[in-house]
Amino acid sequence: MYIIQVASECAPVIKAGGLGDVIYGLSRELELRGHCVEIVLPMYDCMRYDQIWGIHDAYQDLWVPWHGGAIHCSVYCGWVHGRLCFFIEPHSGDNFFHRGHYYGALDDHMRFAFFSKAAIEFIHRSNKRPDIIHCHDWQTGLIPVMLYEMYKFHGMANQRVIYTIHNFKHQGIAGANILWATGLNNDAYYYQYDKLQDNFNPGAINFMKAGIVYANYVNTVSPHHAWEARFSDISCGLGHTLEMHQHKFGGILNGLDYEVWNPAKDQCIPAHYTVETFAEKAKNKKALRERLLLKDCDKPLICFIGRLDDQKGVHLVHHSIYYSLGQDCQFVLLGSATDGQINNWFWHEKQHLNNNPDAHLELGFNEELSRLIYAGADMIVVPSNYEPCGLTQMIGLRYGTVPIVRGVGGLVNTVFDWDYDQEHTPEERNGFVFYQPDAQALESALSRAIALYKNQPQTFQQLAIQGMECDYSWKNPGEQYASVYEYVRHK
Ligand code: ADP
Numbered sequence: 001m002y003i004i005q006v007a008s009e010c011a012p013v014i015k016a017g018g019l020g021d022v023i024y025g026l027s028r029e030l031e032l033r034g035h036c037v038e039i040v041l042p043m044y045d046c047m048r049y050d051q052i053w054g055i056h057d058a059y060q061d062l063w064v065p066w067h068g069g070a071i072h073c074s075v076y077c078g079w080v081h082g083r084l085c086f087f088i089e090p091h092s093g094d095n096f097f098h099r100g101h102y103y104g105a106l107d108d109h110m111r112f113a114f115f116s117k118a119a120i121e122f123i124h125r126s127n128k129r130p131d132i133i134h135c136h137d138w139q140t141g142l143i144p145v146m147l148y149e150m151y152k153f154h155g156m157a158n159q160r161v162i163y164t165i166h167n168f169k170h171q172g173i174a175g176a177n178i179l180w181a182t183g184l185n186n187d188a189y190y191y192q193y194d195k196l197q198d199n200f201n202p203g204a205i206n207f208m209k210a211g212i213v214y215a216n217y218v219n220t221v222s223p224h225h226a227w228e229a230r231f232s233d234i235s236c237g238l239g240h241t242l243e244m245h246q247h248k249f250g251g252i253l254n255g256l257d258y259e260v261w262n263p264a265k266d267q268c269i270p271a272h273y274t275v276e277t278f279a280e281k282a283k284n285k286k287a288l289r290e291r292l293l294l295k296d297c298d299k300p301l302i303c304f305i306g307r308l309d310d311q312k313g314v315h316l317v318h319h320s321i322y323y324s325l326g327q328d329c330q331f332v333l334l335g336s337a338t339d340g341q342i343n344n345w346f347w348h349e350k351q352h353l354n355n356n357p358d359a360h361l362e363l364g365f366n367e368e369l370s371r372l373i374y375a376g377a378d379m380i381v382v383p384s385n386y387e388p389c390g391l392t393q394m395i396g397l398r399y400g401t402v403p404i405v406r407g408v409g410g411l412v413n414t415v416f417d418w419d420y421d422q423e424h425t426p427e428e429r430n431g432f433v434f435y436q437p438d439a440q441a442l443e444s445a446l447s448r449a450i451a452l453y454k455n456q457p458q459t460f461q462q463l464a465i466q467g468m469e470c471d472y473s474w475k476n477p478g479e480q481y482a483s484v485y486e487y488v489r490h491k
Helices: 018-032 108-125 143-149 177-182 207-214 223-231 239-244 278-292 314-326 340-352 367-376 392-398 409-414 439-455 457-469 475-489
Strands: 002-006 036-042 053-066 069-080 083-091 132-136 160-165 217-220 249-251 301-307 330-336 359-363 379-382 402-406 432-434
Touching: 002 018, 002 108, 018 036, 018 083, 018 132, 018 475, 036 108, 053 083, 053 108, 069 108, 083 108, 108 143, 108 177, 108 207, 132 143, 132 475, 143 160, 143 207, 160 207, 160 475, 207 239, 217 223, 217 475, 223 239, 223 249, 223 409, 278 301, 278 330, 278 367, 278 457, 301 314, 301 367, 314 330, 314 340, 314 359, 314 379, 314 439, 330 367, 340 359, 367 392, 379 392, 379 439, 392 402, 392 409, 392 457, 402 409, 402 439, 402 457, 432 439, 439 457
Parallel strands: 002 036, 002 132, 036 083, 132 160, 160 217, 217 249, 301 330, 301 379, 330 359, 379 402, 402 432
Antiparallel strands: 053 069, 069 083
16 A cells, blocks of 8 residues: 655654654554555754755645645655655745744644645645555644545545544644635535534634544544543543544554664663563663762662653652652653743752752753663653553563553553553563552552562562563554555545
8 A cells, every 4th residue: 555644743853752753663664564655744944854864855846725825835855764754845934844843833723734735735746646644633634624625626536544643632723714724715614513613612623623524534542542532531522523433433552663662772772682681771770870970779760751741740750759769769850841830840850859869850852861761760650641652651661661650541551560450461461550640549559669679679570571571563553554544445
């Protein structure tokens, strides 16, 4: 099959979080299975150009209809670690992708509506006729609408769309001006409950709802989160829409790229290791301590890596730092916050803990350091409020770092409690799970993990090795996506 991924991220050239990893890993897996995959992305000024090989002009004269006129765009093409990517650069005073950051501008709706329009116009003009256009998150939710309401009548009647929701929190809620800008125009037609109208704000359209209504198949990124999305308030108002489209909605667990995340080869860690050479992991712990000026001792080292955001349970992240220190452990945090208050809070904590030989807080985005932490830490905490899939626990497992997670979303599908899990054999268990979003619940799981580390080190090591033996690669999810593509292709 010929598949085009359209997304706002692709690791490592554009990565703000897990979405970037998923676009890269899924595309690689599909190519290994013999499919032809191309990726269409915005050309941001702040992306990592050093990660693109052989960039060149692919299409110079793309005129994207916009607000009744047209914006001239250039499309560049290059390889990102073997994946063929197309980058769209508009030449207009709006400077849509020259903002110094990927997200968070006041006109994000316009920026990504434009990207969606430009992506489908590019596919159309360059005579690409993929079997599947795979769109991701709110940024590309309008693509299936444009395909089925406009482009279908211009030679694109055979294309099918898959829409994957990575995070329900950001849905893209905007006004009618988006319809006029993209040429969809007919607002009376789109402002209907069964079309694009937001379920709670009748004066607005909802990009994510548009994707759900128009795509041939919709999924979120784990089976448990798909269940939560339909039967709890986690889908932020889209539950009824999912119910109406349940026949084409499901959950497919994200994979992890086992080539990119591999402790036996990782270029950013000093000591490589596998299940057989697990003892080498200790050298990475030593290197991590040296790098962060932590005391060399026999305490367990616990970490958190991720966005410092309400979603990630920042209060519990904060609590886990002090609880771990109180239990005679070391703690390393690597995180970045876009919210000013959360950012100030953690900068304050960083200063507070500055001279503590058992704690280090690194605030910012640092892929290289993240790898050394995954390899050097003994445990990783993931106390999320909600978690569509979560990659950090999977990376932790891959690196023999025992996850301590809250039982929500994809964490339920990937981490099985050492003491209490009823559905998996003791050999399949790989971490610690708590459920209530409060300090006591977190403490109960953390204290069990710490006690096992201190009192039964051999058993703890066995648990870490069992985690490394889990298979969360793209093998199974790749197969599932391929069969979904095959299914919708013939519809
Ligand atoms: P989300 O997509 O919600 O941010 P995921 O757990 O799905 O969370 O994916 C997070 C990805 O981003 C992982 O690859 C993780 O290692 C990486 N990451 C998150 N924060 C940082 C950071 N501050 N520095 C480096 N990598 C980070």
